[in-house]
Amino acid sequence: MSEEKKILYSGMQATGSLTLGNYLGALKNWVKMHEEYECFYGVMDLHSLTVRQEPAKFRQNARKLYALYVAAGLDPEVNCVYFQSHVSAHAELAWILDCFTYMGELSRMTQFKDKSQKHADNVNAGLFTYPVLMAADILLYQAHVVPVGVDQKQHLEITRDIAERFNKIYGDVFTVPEPYFGENGAKVMSLADPTKKMSKSDENVNATILLTDDRDTVIRKFKRAVTDSDAEVRFAPEEKPGISNLMEIYGSVTGKSHEEIESEFAGKGYGDFKLAVGEAVADELAPLQERYEKLLADKSYIDDCIRRNDDKARYVSNKTLRKVKKKVGLLEV
Ligand code: TRP
Numbered sequence: 001m002s003e004e005k006k007i008l009y010s011g012m013q014a015t016g017s018l019t020l021g022n023y024l025g026a027l028k029n030w031v032k033m034h035e036e037y038e039c040f041y042g043v044m045d046l047h048s049l050t051v052r053q054e055p056a057k058f059r060q061n062a063r064k065l066y067a068l069y070v071a072a073g074l075d076p077e078v079n080c081v082y083f084q085s086h087v088s089a090h091a092e093l094a095w096i097l098d099c100f101t102y103m104g105e106l107s108r109m110t111q112f113k114d115k116s117q118k119h120a121d122n123v124n125a126g127l128f129t130y131p132v133l134m135a136a137d138i139l140l141y142q143a144h145v146v147p148v149g150v151d152q153k154q155h156l157e158i159t160r161d162i163a164e165r166f167n168k169i170y171g172d173v174f175t176v177p178e179p180y181f182g183e184n185g186a187k188v189m190s191l192a193d194p195t196k197k198m199s200k201s202d203e204n205v206n207a208t209i210l211l212t213d214d215r216d217t218v219i220r221k222f223k224r225a226v227t228d229s230d231a232e233v234r235f236a237p238e239e240k241p242g243i244s245n246l247m248e249i250y251g252s253v254t255g256k257s258h259e260e261i262e263s264e265f266a267g268k269g270y271g272d273f274k275l276a277v278g279e280a281v282a283d284e285l286a287p288l289q290e291r292y293e294k295l296l297a298d299k300s301y302i303d304d305c306i307r308r309n310d311d312k313a314r315y316v317s318n319k320t321l322r323k324v325k326k327k328v329g330l331l332e333v
Pocket of ligand 1: 133
């Protein structure tokens, strides 16, 4: 770990399994980031508690997410891949930052508005202060960059506002993070409604490719993907959202440009194209799934990785937390 590298922080919530969208849009790109950055990736299990979880399943899913991170190529010897809930500094800093965040700005968060509509029976305070915990995650590690999707952009903005507000009062305590939009992070849309993002909470199983879907399932889902009624493989997101989404996926997996894909399938039907996309995705996922199965069978290896990385995360985050406590005037003895 070299001292000059800038710091990168990101993570995903520990719910359900991951989709091809999570993989091509985020995880696959995370894998190479350590060449340029010192990287911290959390399993964000505290954030998942804003929605009611079934304890046994939640615990299992959390370990599975960790195994998927590693199976996708996030090397836990090179990156700090750890559990948010194992590092108490997150919850502690979140409380302190709550006292530097306004009700007004939190109530303007679109995700809060969406989620409180979706879970109208459980609009808990955690849902409201969700962005403050996220700010704590990022600021504890003095992150310079945070790769996030567009849906998290507003949360990164409030993180910057909180950091700047705090720094203005107490001096330069926090690094103010920048969003990082990867050049080649594909935005993957639903296979059933290509105007919507692919989402793990979609009720239609055919809309979503899970990273754990077997080869036949992947190919079958791509065969059923909604497209348009002409037969031209051409990139035109407005006019041909379904085909454009499949091209985006195929390009992201094979490294081919839109032009190359268009000429590869010139004069061929959608059937051939869909099959090629399905096979390419299945080929991409096969080695990941093989590693994943091996990792799940070796619980002690995963748990050992988690423990060692938790220790590192604790060490780094406590430095910031101690400084914050001192600045705000909490008594140390
Ligand atoms: N809220 C993010 C999501 O749902 C997950 C997350 C929590 C996160 N803390 C973070 C992402 C810190 C980046 C940095 O996708």
